[in-house]
Amino acid sequence: MIQSMLAPVAEMGRAGMFLMRMLGGVRLEWRLLQSTMQQLFLIGARSLVIIMICGFFVGMVLALQSINALQQFGASDQVSLLVGKSLFRELGPVLTALLFAGRAGTSIAAEIGLMKATSQIDAMELMAIDPVRRIALPRFLAGLLAVPLLTAMFNALAIMGAVIYSVGVAGLDVGVFWTKLQTGVFFHKDFLGGVYKSIVFGGIVSLVAVWYGFSARPTGAGVGTATTNTVVVSSVLVLIFDFIMTSFLT
Protein backbone atom coordinates (compact mmCIF):
# COMPACT_ATOMS: atom_id res chain seq x y z
CA MET A 1 0.00 0.00 0.00
CA ILE A 2 2.64 2.47 1.12
CA GLN A 3 4.93 1.11 -1.56
CA SER A 4 2.42 1.96 -4.29
CA MET A 5 1.88 5.46 -2.88
CA LEU A 6 5.59 6.13 -2.80
CA ALA A 7 6.17 4.81 -6.32
CA PRO A 8 5.35 8.13 -8.08
CA VAL A 9 7.78 9.94 -5.78
CA ALA A 10 10.55 7.52 -6.69
CA GLU A 11 9.61 7.95 -10.35
CA MET A 12 9.97 11.71 -10.02
CA GLY A 13 13.35 11.23 -8.40
CA ARG A 14 14.51 8.97 -11.22
CA ALA A 15 13.28 11.46 -13.82
CA GLY A 16 15.12 14.26 -12.01
CA MET A 17 18.32 12.23 -11.96
CA PHE A 18 17.81 11.50 -15.65
CA LEU A 19 17.51 15.25 -16.31
CA MET A 20 20.74 15.89 -14.39
CA ARG A 21 22.52 13.15 -16.30
CA MET A 22 21.28 14.67 -19.57
CA LEU A 23 22.30 18.23 -18.67
CA GLY A 24 25.66 16.92 -17.48
CA GLY A 25 26.27 15.78 -21.05
CA VAL A 26 25.98 19.27 -22.55
CA ARG A 27 29.20 20.14 -24.36
CA LEU A 28 29.84 22.86 -26.85
CA GLU A 29 30.57 20.62 -29.78
CA TRP A 30 29.65 20.49 -33.42
CA ARG A 31 27.98 17.08 -33.31
CA LEU A 32 25.53 18.05 -30.56
CA LEU A 33 24.60 21.21 -32.43
CA GLN A 34 24.11 19.26 -35.64
CA SER A 35 21.89 16.59 -34.10
CA THR A 36 19.91 19.24 -32.20
CA MET A 37 19.26 21.08 -35.45
CA GLN A 38 18.18 17.81 -37.03
CA GLN A 39 15.74 17.17 -34.19
CA LEU A 40 14.55 20.75 -34.39
CA PHE A 41 13.50 19.97 -37.94
CA LEU A 42 11.84 16.68 -37.02
CA ILE A 43 9.89 17.88 -33.99
CA GLY A 44 9.72 21.63 -34.57
CA ALA A 45 9.39 22.32 -38.25
CA ARG A 46 7.17 19.29 -38.79
CA SER A 47 4.76 20.55 -36.08
CA LEU A 48 4.56 23.96 -37.73
CA VAL A 49 1.56 23.35 -39.96
CA ILE A 50 -0.72 21.94 -37.26
CA ILE A 51 0.32 24.72 -34.84
CA MET A 52 -0.41 27.40 -37.41
CA ILE A 53 -3.80 25.98 -38.40
CA CYS A 54 -4.84 25.60 -34.75
CA GLY A 55 -3.56 29.08 -33.92
CA PHE A 56 -5.51 30.65 -36.75
CA PHE A 57 -8.78 29.05 -35.71
CA VAL A 58 -8.22 29.69 -32.01
CA GLY A 59 -7.74 33.38 -32.84
CA MET A 60 -10.90 33.44 -34.93
CA VAL A 61 -13.03 31.72 -32.30
CA LEU A 62 -11.62 33.93 -29.55
CA ALA A 63 -12.57 37.03 -31.53
CA LEU A 64 -16.01 35.60 -32.28
CA GLN A 65 -16.75 34.75 -28.65
CA SER A 66 -15.32 37.99 -27.29
CA ILE A 67 -17.26 40.14 -29.73
CA ASN A 68 -20.47 38.34 -28.83
CA ALA A 69 -19.87 38.90 -25.13
CA LEU A 70 -18.54 42.46 -25.42
CA GLN A 71 -21.39 43.62 -27.64
CA GLN A 72 -23.73 43.36 -24.66
CA PHE A 73 -21.80 46.20 -23.04
CA GLY A 74 -21.23 48.08 -26.27
CA ALA A 75 -17.51 47.47 -25.88
CA SER A 76 -16.70 45.37 -28.94
CA ASP A 77 -13.80 47.79 -29.63
CA GLN A 78 -11.96 46.12 -26.77
CA VAL A 79 -11.87 42.76 -28.53
CA SER A 80 -8.19 42.94 -29.50
CA LEU A 81 -7.23 43.65 -25.89
CA LEU A 82 -9.10 40.60 -24.67
CA VAL A 83 -7.78 38.39 -27.47
CA GLY A 84 -4.19 39.64 -27.12
CA LYS A 85 -3.98 39.32 -23.36
CA SER A 86 -5.59 35.91 -23.16
CA LEU A 87 -3.43 34.64 -26.03
CA PHE A 88 -0.08 35.90 -24.80
CA ARG A 89 -0.62 35.04 -21.17
CA GLU A 90 -2.50 31.74 -21.32
CA LEU A 91 -3.81 30.20 -24.49
CA GLY A 92 -0.73 30.54 -26.66
CA PRO A 93 1.75 28.80 -24.35
CA VAL A 94 -0.69 26.20 -22.98
CA LEU A 95 -2.35 25.14 -26.22
CA THR A 96 0.97 25.02 -28.05
CA ALA A 97 2.46 22.85 -25.30
CA LEU A 98 -0.54 20.49 -25.40
CA LEU A 99 -0.41 20.26 -29.20
CA PHE A 100 3.34 19.76 -29.06
CA ALA A 101 2.89 16.94 -26.55
CA GLY A 102 0.45 15.27 -28.92
CA ARG A 103 2.39 15.88 -32.10
CA ALA A 104 6.06 15.66 -31.10
CA GLY A 105 6.15 14.24 -27.56
CA THR A 106 4.48 11.03 -28.66
CA SER A 107 6.83 10.56 -31.59
CA ILE A 108 9.89 11.08 -29.37
CA ALA A 109 8.64 8.58 -26.78
CA ALA A 110 7.64 6.02 -29.40
CA GLU A 111 10.93 6.37 -31.28
CA ILE A 112 13.09 5.92 -28.19
CA GLY A 113 10.83 3.15 -26.89
CA LEU A 114 11.17 1.30 -30.17
CA MET A 115 14.95 1.76 -30.11
CA LYS A 116 14.85 0.13 -26.71
CA ALA A 117 12.57 -2.70 -27.85
CA THR A 118 14.93 -3.45 -30.74
CA SER A 119 17.98 -3.35 -28.42
CA GLN A 120 19.54 -0.36 -30.21
CA ILE A 121 20.09 1.38 -26.88
CA ASP A 122 21.85 -1.68 -25.46
CA ALA A 123 24.01 -1.88 -28.57
CA MET A 124 25.05 1.74 -28.11
CA GLU A 125 26.02 1.10 -24.52
CA LEU A 126 28.07 -1.90 -25.63
CA MET A 127 29.91 0.38 -28.05
CA ALA A 128 30.62 2.74 -25.13
CA ILE A 129 28.37 5.45 -26.58
CA ASP A 130 26.26 7.16 -23.94
CA PRO A 131 22.69 6.83 -25.25
CA VAL A 132 21.42 9.54 -22.91
CA ARG A 133 23.83 12.04 -24.40
CA ARG A 134 23.50 10.83 -27.94
CA ILE A 135 19.74 10.21 -28.16
CA ALA A 136 18.00 12.04 -25.33
CA LEU A 137 19.92 15.30 -25.10
CA PRO A 138 19.41 16.58 -28.69
CA ARG A 139 15.69 15.84 -28.48
CA PHE A 140 15.38 17.58 -25.14
CA LEU A 141 17.28 20.66 -26.31
CA ALA A 142 15.31 20.80 -29.56
CA GLY A 143 12.03 20.63 -27.62
CA LEU A 144 13.19 23.37 -25.27
CA LEU A 145 13.94 25.58 -28.26
CA ALA A 146 11.00 24.58 -30.45
CA VAL A 147 8.12 25.26 -28.06
CA PRO A 148 8.78 29.01 -27.54
CA LEU A 149 9.18 29.46 -31.30
CA LEU A 150 6.04 27.47 -32.04
CA THR A 151 4.18 29.49 -29.40
CA ALA A 152 5.24 32.70 -31.11
CA MET A 153 3.95 31.40 -34.43
CA PHE A 154 0.74 30.19 -32.82
CA ASN A 155 0.19 33.65 -31.34
CA ALA A 156 1.06 35.41 -34.57
CA LEU A 157 -1.43 33.33 -36.54
CA ALA A 158 -4.06 33.71 -33.82
CA ILE A 159 -3.72 37.50 -33.91
CA MET A 160 -4.10 37.37 -37.67
CA GLY A 161 -7.18 35.17 -37.31
CA ALA A 162 -8.63 37.62 -34.81
CA VAL A 163 -7.95 40.56 -37.16
CA ILE A 164 -9.56 38.76 -40.07
CA TYR A 165 -12.66 37.89 -38.08
CA SER A 166 -13.17 41.17 -36.26
CA VAL A 167 -12.38 43.39 -39.25
CA GLY A 168 -13.61 41.26 -42.12
CA VAL A 169 -16.68 39.63 -40.58
CA ALA A 170 -17.69 41.74 -37.58
CA GLY A 171 -16.79 45.02 -39.29
CA LEU A 172 -14.66 46.60 -36.58
CA ASP A 173 -12.01 49.20 -37.37
CA VAL A 174 -8.50 47.96 -38.18
CA GLY A 175 -6.81 50.97 -36.60
CA VAL A 176 -8.71 50.58 -33.36
CA PHE A 177 -7.78 46.90 -33.25
CA TRP A 178 -4.03 47.57 -33.45
CA THR A 179 -4.10 50.68 -31.26
CA LYS A 180 -5.83 48.81 -28.44
CA LEU A 181 -3.27 46.05 -28.77
CA GLN A 182 -0.33 48.45 -28.75
CA THR A 183 -1.52 50.44 -25.76
CA GLY A 184 -3.12 47.76 -23.62
CA VAL A 185 -0.90 44.69 -23.98
CA PHE A 186 2.26 45.17 -21.95
CA PHE A 187 5.57 43.88 -23.22
CA HIS A 188 6.99 42.90 -19.84
CA LYS A 189 3.91 41.71 -18.00
CA ASP A 190 1.99 40.00 -20.77
CA PHE A 191 4.37 39.11 -23.57
CA LEU A 192 7.54 38.10 -21.71
CA GLY A 193 5.49 36.21 -19.12
CA GLY A 194 4.13 34.05 -21.91
CA VAL A 195 7.61 33.49 -23.33
CA TYR A 196 8.92 32.31 -19.94
CA LYS A 197 5.95 29.98 -19.65
CA SER A 198 6.52 28.48 -23.08
CA ILE A 199 10.21 27.79 -22.31
CA VAL A 200 9.24 25.94 -19.13
CA PHE A 201 6.49 24.03 -20.95
CA GLY A 202 8.94 23.04 -23.68
CA GLY A 203 11.29 21.66 -21.05
CA ILE A 204 8.48 19.78 -19.30
CA VAL A 205 7.02 18.15 -22.42
CA SER A 206 10.35 17.10 -23.91
CA LEU A 207 11.69 15.82 -20.58
CA VAL A 208 8.56 13.73 -20.03
CA ALA A 209 8.69 12.37 -23.59
CA VAL A 210 12.37 11.46 -23.43
CA TRP A 211 12.02 10.00 -19.94
CA TYR A 212 9.05 7.76 -20.81
CA GLY A 213 10.83 6.64 -23.96
CA PHE A 214 13.88 5.58 -21.99
CA SER A 215 11.92 3.94 -19.17
CA ALA A 216 9.59 2.04 -21.54
CA ARG A 217 9.37 -1.71 -21.19
CA PRO A 218 11.12 -3.12 -24.30
CA THR A 219 7.98 -4.63 -25.79
CA GLY A 220 5.31 -3.50 -28.22
CA ALA A 221 2.85 -2.89 -25.39
CA GLY A 222 5.56 -1.05 -23.47
CA VAL A 223 6.02 1.42 -26.34
CA GLY A 224 2.26 2.00 -26.44
CA THR A 225 2.12 2.65 -22.70
CA ALA A 226 5.07 5.04 -22.92
CA THR A 227 3.34 7.04 -25.67
CA THR A 228 0.09 7.26 -23.71
CA ASN A 229 1.88 8.21 -20.50
CA THR A 230 3.77 10.95 -22.30
CA VAL A 231 0.60 12.69 -23.42
CA VAL A 232 -1.24 12.24 -20.12
CA VAL A 233 1.59 13.18 -17.79
CA SER A 234 2.91 16.11 -19.82
CA SER A 235 -0.58 17.59 -20.26
CA VAL A 236 -1.25 17.38 -16.53
CA LEU A 237 2.17 18.80 -15.66
CA VAL A 238 1.77 21.66 -18.15
CA LEU A 239 -1.53 22.68 -16.57
CA ILE A 240 -0.15 22.38 -13.02
CA PHE A 241 2.95 24.44 -13.86
CA ASP A 242 0.74 26.93 -15.69
CA PHE A 243 -1.01 27.71 -12.44
CA ILE A 244 2.24 27.85 -10.46
CA MET A 245 3.96 30.13 -12.97
CA THR A 246 0.95 32.40 -13.38
CA SER A 247 0.75 32.97 -9.64
CA PHE A 248 4.44 33.94 -9.62
CA LEU A 249 4.39 36.06 -12.75
CA THR A 250 1.41 38.29 -12.03
Next chain:
Amino acid sequence: MRANYKVEFASGVFLLLGLAALLWLSTQATDYGNRLGEETYQISARFTNVADLKARAPVKIGGVAVGVVEGIDLDPVTFEAIVRMRVDQRFAEIPFDTSASILTSGVLGDRYVGLEPGGSFEYLAEGDELVLTQSAVVLEQLISKYLFNAGDDEGTEQ
Protein backbone atom coordinates in the same frame (compact mmCIF):
# COMPACT_ATOMS: atom_id res chain seq x y z
CA MET B 1 25.39 14.45 -46.65
CA ARG B 2 23.13 16.12 -49.21
CA ALA B 3 19.92 15.07 -47.41
CA ASN B 4 21.41 16.17 -44.11
CA TYR B 5 22.08 19.61 -45.52
CA LYS B 6 18.45 19.94 -46.53
CA VAL B 7 17.29 19.04 -43.03
CA GLU B 8 19.62 21.58 -41.47
CA PHE B 9 18.46 24.21 -43.90
CA ALA B 10 14.82 23.50 -43.06
CA SER B 11 15.45 23.74 -39.33
CA GLY B 12 17.32 26.98 -39.91
CA VAL B 13 14.30 28.33 -41.75
CA PHE B 14 12.12 27.18 -38.86
CA LEU B 15 14.36 29.01 -36.38
CA LEU B 16 14.25 32.20 -38.44
CA LEU B 17 10.46 32.00 -38.85
CA GLY B 18 10.03 31.54 -35.09
CA LEU B 19 12.29 34.48 -34.26
CA ALA B 20 10.52 36.62 -36.86
CA ALA B 21 7.17 35.77 -35.27
CA LEU B 22 8.54 36.70 -31.82
CA LEU B 23 9.86 40.00 -33.14
CA TRP B 24 6.68 40.83 -35.02
CA LEU B 25 4.48 40.06 -32.02
CA SER B 26 6.60 42.01 -29.56
CA THR B 27 6.82 45.13 -31.70
CA GLN B 28 3.40 45.14 -33.34
CA ALA B 29 1.11 43.55 -30.79
CA THR B 30 2.44 44.91 -27.49
CA ASP B 31 3.29 48.33 -26.10
CA TYR B 32 7.01 47.74 -26.81
CA GLY B 33 7.03 49.96 -29.89
CA ASN B 34 5.52 53.05 -28.30
CA ARG B 35 7.55 53.10 -25.13
CA LEU B 36 9.49 56.24 -24.38
CA GLY B 37 12.97 56.84 -25.67
CA GLU B 38 15.94 56.45 -23.36
CA GLU B 39 16.13 60.18 -22.61
CA THR B 40 13.32 61.42 -20.39
CA TYR B 41 12.79 64.07 -17.74
CA GLN B 42 10.41 64.17 -14.82
CA ILE B 43 7.82 66.82 -14.06
CA SER B 44 5.04 66.79 -11.50
CA ALA B 45 1.67 68.41 -10.92
CA ARG B 46 -0.70 68.74 -7.97
CA PHE B 47 -4.38 67.94 -8.29
CA THR B 48 -7.17 68.02 -5.73
CA ASN B 49 -8.68 64.94 -7.33
CA VAL B 50 -7.12 62.49 -9.79
CA ALA B 51 -10.18 60.19 -9.96
CA ASP B 52 -9.06 56.82 -11.35
CA LEU B 53 -5.88 58.01 -13.05
CA LYS B 54 -3.31 55.21 -12.85
CA ALA B 55 0.42 54.84 -13.23
CA ARG B 56 1.41 54.15 -16.89
CA ALA B 57 -1.46 56.33 -18.13
CA PRO B 58 -0.41 58.48 -21.09
CA VAL B 59 0.51 62.16 -20.90
CA LYS B 60 -0.70 63.93 -24.04
CA ILE B 61 -0.26 67.26 -25.76
CA GLY B 62 -2.83 67.91 -28.44
CA GLY B 63 -3.90 64.28 -28.29
CA VAL B 64 -0.42 62.91 -28.98
CA ALA B 65 1.31 60.91 -26.26
CA VAL B 66 4.52 62.56 -25.08
CA GLY B 67 5.06 60.71 -21.82
CA VAL B 68 3.63 58.47 -19.11
CA VAL B 69 2.43 58.88 -15.55
CA GLU B 70 5.13 57.39 -13.38
CA GLY B 71 3.43 57.46 -10.02
CA ILE B 72 0.78 59.14 -7.91
CA ASP B 73 1.39 60.13 -4.28
CA LEU B 74 -0.61 62.01 -1.69
CA ASP B 75 0.84 65.08 0.00
CA PRO B 76 0.43 64.24 3.74
CA VAL B 77 -0.04 67.91 4.71
CA THR B 78 -2.24 69.48 2.04
CA PHE B 79 -3.91 66.21 0.96
CA GLU B 80 -3.34 66.99 -2.67
CA ALA B 81 -2.46 64.26 -5.13
CA ILE B 82 1.01 64.66 -6.64
CA VAL B 83 1.24 63.12 -10.11
CA ARG B 84 4.78 62.39 -11.26
CA MET B 85 5.17 62.23 -15.03
CA ARG B 86 8.01 61.23 -17.31
CA VAL B 87 8.21 63.15 -20.57
CA ASP B 88 10.31 62.23 -23.58
CA GLN B 89 13.40 64.42 -24.01
CA ARG B 90 12.34 65.07 -27.62
CA PHE B 91 9.73 67.41 -26.18
CA ALA B 92 12.16 69.42 -24.07
CA GLU B 93 10.71 72.80 -24.91
CA ILE B 94 7.37 72.70 -23.10
CA PRO B 95 6.60 76.21 -21.78
CA PHE B 96 6.77 76.80 -18.04
CA ASP B 97 3.17 78.07 -17.81
CA THR B 98 1.70 74.91 -19.32
CA SER B 99 -1.47 73.74 -17.62
CA ALA B 100 -2.29 70.12 -16.83
CA SER B 101 -5.75 68.60 -16.62
CA ILE B 102 -7.01 65.09 -16.07
CA LEU B 103 -9.21 64.07 -18.96
CA THR B 104 -11.08 61.01 -20.10
CA SER B 105 -10.84 59.50 -23.57
CA GLY B 106 -14.46 59.01 -24.56
CA VAL B 107 -17.32 59.03 -22.11
CA LEU B 108 -16.25 55.97 -20.13
CA GLY B 109 -12.70 55.60 -21.44
CA ASP B 110 -9.38 55.64 -19.63
CA ARG B 111 -8.03 58.68 -17.82
CA TYR B 112 -5.01 60.54 -19.13
CA VAL B 113 -3.16 63.75 -18.35
CA GLY B 114 -3.62 66.43 -20.98
CA LEU B 115 -1.08 69.27 -21.16
CA GLU B 116 -2.11 72.60 -22.63
CA PRO B 117 1.05 74.52 -23.59
CA GLY B 118 1.31 78.13 -22.46
CA GLY B 119 3.18 80.99 -24.11
CA SER B 120 6.21 81.36 -21.88
CA PHE B 121 9.73 81.22 -23.31
CA GLU B 122 11.00 79.48 -20.19
CA TYR B 123 10.86 75.74 -20.52
CA LEU B 124 10.09 72.95 -18.08
CA ALA B 125 13.13 71.07 -16.82
CA GLU B 126 13.83 67.99 -14.72
CA GLY B 127 11.91 68.08 -11.43
CA ASP B 128 9.74 71.10 -12.23
CA GLU B 129 6.19 71.34 -10.99
CA LEU B 130 3.24 72.53 -13.04
CA VAL B 131 1.31 75.26 -11.28
CA LEU B 132 -1.85 75.45 -13.36
CA THR B 133 -3.86 72.28 -12.95
CA GLN B 134 -7.42 71.20 -13.36
CA SER B 135 -8.72 68.16 -11.50
CA ALA B 136 -10.63 65.27 -12.96
CA VAL B 137 -14.32 65.56 -13.58
CA VAL B 138 -15.99 62.76 -11.66
CA LEU B 139 -19.17 61.64 -13.35
CA GLU B 140 -20.87 60.52 -10.12
CA GLN B 141 -20.35 63.94 -8.52
CA LEU B 142 -21.74 65.67 -11.58
CA ILE B 143 -24.82 63.47 -11.55
CA SER B 144 -25.42 63.88 -7.83
CA LYS B 145 -24.97 67.65 -8.17
CA TYR B 146 -27.46 67.70 -11.01
CA LEU B 147 -30.01 65.62 -9.10
CA PHE B 148 -29.54 67.68 -5.96
CA ASN B 149 -30.03 70.93 -7.86
CA ALA B 150 -33.09 69.59 -9.65
CA GLY B 151 -34.67 68.68 -6.34
CA ASP B 152 -33.83 72.11 -4.99
CA ASP B 153 -35.51 73.88 -7.88
CA GLU B 154 -38.73 71.99 -7.37
CA GLY B 155 -38.61 72.89 -3.71
CA THR B 156 -38.37 76.63 -4.37
CA GLU B 157 -41.09 76.65 -7.00
CA GLN B 158 -43.71 75.23 -4.70
